[in-house]
Structures are given as structure tokens and as C-alpha cells.
Amino acid sequence: MKISKEFYNGGIIFVAIGVYFLLMSALGFANVYYLRLLNIVFVFYGVNKTVQMNIAEGRTTFVHNSVSAMMTSIIGVVLSVVGLVIYSYMKGGDDYVQSLSKIFLFGGNPSVETYCICLLFEGVASSVIVTLFAMLYWNNRFTVD
Secondary structure, three states: OOOOHHHHHHHHHHHHHHHHHHHHHHHOOOOOHHHHOOHHHHHHHHHHHHHHHHHHOOOOEHHHHHHHHHHHHHHHHHHHHHHHHHHHHHOOOHHHHHHHHHHOOOOOOOOHHHHHHHHHHHHHHHHHHHHHHHHHHHHHHOEOO
């Protein structure tokens, strides 16, 4: 069974983000919040690779490529959030998430589920933005729909 390019590149996004955050944690940079924003580079890489693969296959319509790019980024985000849920429970559950919330996103005492649902919404919003940027970049290569 052949895996689709959206799942393949979404998996690349997931692995790259996972390795990046584990490396940041191992090197002691997990508290540097602006380094967390660099994960957008991995999402853009996966989305761009999907669009390049579509163009190489001769699929140059804007709508097809934008849907494919959006699916790629959403798959990467969903896999990353699922990975965060698993990692959070391995590191102590709600106590681990509360240590994250002090330095980044929340106040109060969020649970693992609350934290991850909020990150899912944030990830979907950033997926839309990355897809729009990628489509603007590739716009001159598409035929008129």
C-alpha cells in the first residue's frame, strides 16, 4: 500500500518537530519561548515539499495544491499534538503541562487535554497561514482554474 504524499510529508513535519523539541529540551533551551516559534520552518518545509511533488506529477491547479498543502500541515499538526499528549503523560501529566504553561501560553492550571486542545487550535490557525504563504509563493506556477 502506497502512502499518500500528504501523510508522508505530514509525518516528516511530525518527526522534525518532535526531534527539534526533544533536542531543545535536552540542551536546556526548552524555556526559550522564541525558539519554539521556529517549528513553523518544519511545517513550511513539509507543505512546500508536497506542492513540489504535486507540480512534479503535473498537478498545477491552485485548488488541488492548496487542499493538498492544507492536508499536509493539518496532518503534521495533529500528529504533533498526539505526540505531545503521549509525551506529557510520560513526563508526569498535568504537572508537566503546568510547568510548560508558566513559561509559554497559559496562566492557571491547565490539564493536558486543555493545553493540547488549545495547541491544536493554534496549530490549525498556523497551518492556514503557512498554506496561504506557500500558495502565494507558488502562485505563478499554477494554471488558472
